[in-house]
Amino acid sequence: MSEVVKKFMYLNRKAPYGTIYAWESLEVVLIGAAFDQEVSLMFVDDGVYQLVKGQDTAGIGMKNFSPTYRTLGDYEVRYIYVDADSLAARGLTQDDLVAIAYEDMDTEEEIENIVEVVDAARVVELMDEADVVFSF
Amino acid sequence: MPIVVDGKTFETDEEGYLSNINDWVPGVAGVMAKEDDLELTEEHWDIINFLREYYEEYQIAPAVRVLTKAVGKKLGKDKGNSKYLYGLFPYGPAKQACRYAGLPKPTGCV
Numbered sequence: 631m632s633e634v635v636k637k638f639m640y641l642n643r644k645a646p647y648g649t650i651y652a653w654e655s656l657e658v659v660l661i662g663a664a665f666d667q668e669v670s671l672m673f674v675d676d677g678v679y680q681l682v683k684g685q686d687t688a689g690i691g692m693k694n695f696s697p698t699y700r701t702l703g704d705y706e707v708r709y710i711y712v713d714a715d716s717l718a719a720r721g722l723t724q725d726d727l728v729a730i731a732y733e734d735m736d737t738e739e740e741i742e743n744i745v746e747v748v749d750a751a752r753v754v755e756l757m758d759e760a761d762v763v764f765s766f
Numbered sequence: 767m768p769i770v771v772d773g774k775t776f777e778t779d780e781e782g783y784l785s786n787i788n789d790w791v792p793g794v795a796g797v798m799a800k801e802d803d804l805e806l807t808e809e810h811w812d813i814i815n816f817l818r819e820y821y822e823e824y825q826i827a828p829a830v831r832v833l834t835k836a837v838g839k840k841l842g843k844d845k846g847n848s849k850y851l852y853g854l855f856p857y858g859p860a861k862q863a864c865r866y867a868g869l870p871k872p873t874g875c876v
Contacts, residue, residue, distance in 0.1 A: 660873045664829065694825060701824045704832045735835075 637668045639760035642677035647692055652680050655766035656698060663705035670709035671702070672756065677766075678716045681727040681745065696728070703732035703744060710745045713753050771797050783865050787821070790868030798866050802857065810854055810863075812841060817867040827872040830860040 640659055646652040659671065673681060680699065687694040702710065710730055717723065729743040748756070757763060767782070768775050771793040777785040782798070784790060795814055799806045806814075816837060820828055828836060830848075838846015845851075851859035860872040 657873060660826070660829070664831075697823060697825045701826065701828070701832070704828070704835065 635666070635668050636761040637670070637759060638662065639757065639763045640669070640671045641757070641763055641765045642671060642673045642680055643675045644766065645676040645679045646685070646696065647687060647690060651766045652677070653695055655764070656695060658764065659702065659707060660698075660705055663707070666706075669707045670711065670756070670760070671707060672711045672713070672753065674713040674716045674753065676716075676720075678712055678720060678722060678727075681710075681712065682722065683726065683728045699728055700730055703730050703741075706735070708732060708744065711753070711756060712745060712747045714747050714749050717747060769794065769797050769801075781865075781871060783871055784868040787868050787870070790818075794868055795866035802862070804856075806866075807854075810866075812845075813837065813851070813854060813859065813863050814867045816840060817863055817869060821867070821869050827864045827869040828860065829872050830858065833860050833863075833872075 640655055642652060642655050644651040659669065662669065680696075683696070685694060685696040687696075707730075712724075712727065724745070724747050727745055730745050732741045732744045733739070734741075768777050770776070771791065776789055776794060779785055784794065795806060795810075799810075804810075817827065817833070820833075820836065830851075834846055834848060834851060836846075837851065848859075855862040864870070864872055
């Protein structure tokens with residue numbers, strides 16, 4: 631395996647259940663976790679709805695994959711960013727979002743919540759820093 | 767190929783995973799194990815039950831390395847390693863145990 635670690639960013643822009651994009655993105659992240667890269671997820675626009683807690687899909691007959699986001703830390707996703715403006719435009723705050731825990735395999739250091747709300751300038755900076763951006 | 771448990775037929779996909787997770791009864795694991803010439807012990811059931819709880823909470827079947835880590839946390843370090851888990855489930859702890867537990871094939875199992 632290559633020693634070079636690339637920064638992968640998965641950019642999520644769509645609401646979770648209206649289209650297949652959110653689920654496809656999540657599946658790629660879970661499968662890609664086996665490749666030992668530095669992975670981050672960015673949620674902007676309607677994509678911020680993907681992290682809203684307490685969703686119930688029974689009425690639309692779709693599998694509820696919202697609880698699955700909470701396992702991302704186990705799949706070694708280290709950074710999860712949410713665009714502050716997108717959140718505010720939809721009347722949401724960080725309290726409306728799920729918390730995702732992360733434990734460092736080597737140091738056993740535990741972080742309670744890796745979901746971080748960032749401003750527009752930081753979003754640009756983070757996208758710039760990424761080697762690869764997958765847009766969903 | 768569908769499997770029959772206590773006279774009741776359960777649909778499966780082409781890889782032998784249950785088509786409908788909600789159909790599962792413990793007897794399913796027993797019949798599947800028998801087809802693999804495996805006798806289920808309490809240790810096997812610990813893992814099967816653990817997987818069902820994991821799915822209930824997170825709605826996915828964990829990949830093998832995630833399973834290994836999570837088992838270590840829940841059932842103790844002596845069980846959270848590949849050697850122990852492959853000893854119980856020689857066809858791969860995630861794939862085989864998930865099948866017995868009625869879950870879909872694990873996401874991210876490569």
